[in-house]
Amino acid sequence: MDEGKMDENEWGYHGEGNKSLVVAHAQRCVVLRFLKFPPNRKKTSEEIFQHLQNIVDFGKNVMKEFLGENYVHCGEVVQLPLDFVKQLCLKIQCERPESRCDKDLDTLSGYALCLPNLARLQTYHFAEHRPILCVEIKPKCGFIPFSSDVTHEMKHKVCRYCMHQHLKVATGKWKQISKYCPLDLYSGNKQRMYFALKSLLQEAQNNLKIFKNGELIYGCKDARSPVADWSELAHHLKPFFFPSNGLASGPHCTRAVIRELVRVITRVLLSGSDKGRAGTLRSGPGLRGPPVCEASPFSRSLRCQGKNTPERSGLPKGCLLYKTLQVQMLDLLDIEGLYPLYRRVERYLEEFPEERKTLQIDGPYDEAFYQRLLDLSTEDDGTVAFALTKVQQYRVAMTAKDCSIMIALSPCLQDASSDQRPIVPSSRSRFAFSVSVLDLDLKPYESIPHQYKLDGKIVNYYLKTVHAKDATVMSARFKESEDCTLVLHKV
Ligand SMILES: O=P(O)(O)O[C@@H]1[C@@H](OP(=O)(O)O)[C@H](OP(=O)(O)O)[C@H](O)[C@H](OP(=O)(O)O)[C@H]1OP(=O)(O)O
Numbered sequence: 001m002d003e004g005k006m007d008e009n010e011w012g013y014h015g016e017g018n019k020s021l022v023v024a025h026a027q028r029c030v031v032l033r034f035l036k037f038p039p040n041r042k043k044t045s046e047e048i049f050q051h052l053q054n055i056v057d058f059g060k061n062v063m064k065e066f067l068g069e070n071y072v073h074c075g076e077v078v079q080l081p082l083d084f085v086k087q088l089c090l091k092i093q094c095e096r097p098e099s100r101c102d103k104d105l106d107t108l109s110g111y112a113l114c115l116p117n118l119a120r121l122q123t124y125h126f127a128e129h130r131p132i133l134c135v136e137i138k139p140k141c142g143f144i145p146f147s148s149d150v151t152h153e154m155k156h157k158v159c160r161y162c163m164h165q166h167l168k169v170a171t172g173k174w175k176q177i178s179k180y181c182p183l184d185l186y187s188g189n190k191q192r193m194y195f196a197l198k199s200l201l202q203e204a205q206n207n208l209k210i211f212k213n214g215e216l217i218y219g220c221k222d223a224r225s226p227v228a229d230w231s232e233l234a235h236h237l238k239p240f241f242f243p244s245n246g247l248a249s250g251p252h253c254t255r256a257v258i259r260e261l262v263r264v265i266t267r268v269l270l271s272g273s274d275k276g277r278a279g280t281l282r283s284g285p286g287l288r289g290p291p292v293c294e295a296s297p298f299s300r301s302l303r304c305q306g307k308n309t310p311e312r313s314g315l316p317k318g319c320l321l322y323k324t325l326q327v328q329m330l331d332l333l334d335i336e337g338l339y340p341l342y343r344r345v346e347r348y349l350e351e352f353p354e355e356r357k358t359l360q361i362d363g364p365y366d367e368a369f370y371q372r373l374l375d376l377s378t379e380d381d382g383t384v385a386f387a388l389t390k391v392q393q394y395r396v397a398m399t400a401k402d403c404s405i406m407i408a409l410s411p412c413l414q415d416a417s418s419d420q421r422p423i424v425p426s427s428r429s430r431f432a433f434s435v436s437v438l439d440l441d442l443k444p445y446e447s448i449p450h451q452y453k454l455d456g457k458i459v460n461y462y463l464k465t466v467h468a469k470d471a472t473v474m475s476a477r478f479k480e481s482e483d484c485t486l487v488l489h490k491v
């Protein structure tokens with residue numbers, strides 16, 4: 001990219017989260033990722049450069065090591081002309097969802113991250129001419145805490161995502177409770193994964209987006225304007241899954257297309273080579289928590305049919321879900337066990353503030369930082385070193401609990417080679433695919449007290465409001481009859 005010759009007209013709004021905003025190049029397969037800040041909390045250019053460089057270093061030295069280099073794209077920090085950034089900011093403002101406009105794009109530093117556009121296959125510099133379908137999933141935390149520091153018994157039974165749903169609906173973030181449970185997606189069991197993906201398609205919230213040729217066609221652009229029309233989605237997807245067949249439109253077609261999509265995504269999620277060192281993080285069998293979440297409609301439906309709890313995960317070790325889960329499990333103590341250790345580090349830093357650098361709280365995220373993450377001991381010897389290791393592991397785990405997985409699918413001819421990209425078959429077509437992870441920014445040390453408070457809030461709200469009324473709420477959830485039949489489809 002020639003940073004000297006930037007033209008805002010060649011870039012378009014692509015998407016944003018809570019902390020960054022992404023624009024995509026119209027022709028080339030690149031995006032620019034800018035940081036965002038609340039209006040009164042601007043940072044210096046030097047701080048922004050350092051923040052972005054830390055993101056790159058963390059990706060290179062830590063996440064690539066854990067997840068494998070094929071999945072992680074670190075990008076590079078670029079310096080852009082300020083005039084370009086200002087014009088671009090004005091140009092895209094009208095496309096930003098209202099709910100995200102509480103933060104402003106950083107237009108003062110001129111720094112951004114340049115990354116491959118993962119909504120297209122990884123050809124980096126040149127746009128593909130083939131049509132591309134891309135599914136982005138933010139799976140969230142896939143295990144139930146196993147730590148003995150957990151004080152609320154409910155946390156050993158119901159996963160955080162399912163509990164948090166109730167607080168989110170109560171505070172108006174989303175309109176209705178999702179049937180998605182991350183433990184189903186991470187189960188490796190095809191029926192549970194199928195149920196999880198279908199639930200995401202029913203209530204996408206911010207956990208699922210679908211792009212066609214780089215354009216968002218399904219999922220929430222704005223929390224207040226969810227788009228969830230399956231027949232419209234099927235209309236977009238039909239040429240991908242039934243290219244040469246005159247499948248009539250209507251509910252039958254919609255169901256067939258959605259079924260193909262879910263099957264293909266399940267297959268892709270279960271694929272993968274065994275690179276990356278997340279396997280070295282595996283904790284013993286006693287340290288893994290229950291395999292199902294009691295609030296998941298899937299396990300509830302099994303129980304209501306008198307069937308046993310499904311077996312524990314059959315995720316293949318090479319697949320990205322497996323690796324992501326291993327990194328999430330670096331949260332060995334749960335926030336309840338971690339918080340006192342955070343306080344220990346805090347007390348030390350209050351006494352010796354100059355040590356913050358040596359402890360690598362704000363980086364550098366280098367090889368030494370990575371090596372310390374591999375110590376999985378939970379024997380507290382009372383030292384600051386022990387507390388620090390657990391704090392850093394927790395931050396990495398939280399990052400893996402909030403990352404997204406991008407799956408790009410491009411149809412290929414029956415007999416054509418795929419340029420060595422892996423292939424996934426569907427019943428009427430074949431796709432070359434790529435899988436990548438995004439949003440691997442290390443969670444800040446400062447967010448730990450917030451996590452501690454939020455955890456208490458989520459559990460207390462669930463216990464007080466939902467669990468007390470459990471029977472009523474859950475029976476209402478099961479009035480939607482498809483729950484019990486859906487899971488029995490052969491996949
Ligand atoms: O706390 P959670 O689980 O609600 O996760 C937050 C996400 O909410 P979600 O539940 O996915 O809707 C939240 O996503 P949204 O802004 O709601 O789309 C952010 O990803 C937030 O991370 P950060 O503070 O921007 O680094 C996330 O915060 P972290 O807890 O990961 O720091």
Ligand SMILES: Nc1ncnc2c1ncn2[C@@H]1O[C@H](COP(=O)(O)OP(=O)(O)OP(=O)(O)O)[C@@H](O)[C@H]1O
Nearest residue numbers: 015016017018019020022115116117118119438439
């Ligand atoms: N390299 C990329 N290629 C294509 N799209 C991307 C890329 N990086 C980010 N995006 C898109 O931009 C959106 C916002 O990016 P990202 O999730 O990194 O934002 P964030 O503010 O850090 O998120 P969060 O709310 O979790 O803090 C993503 O959901 C994704 O759709």
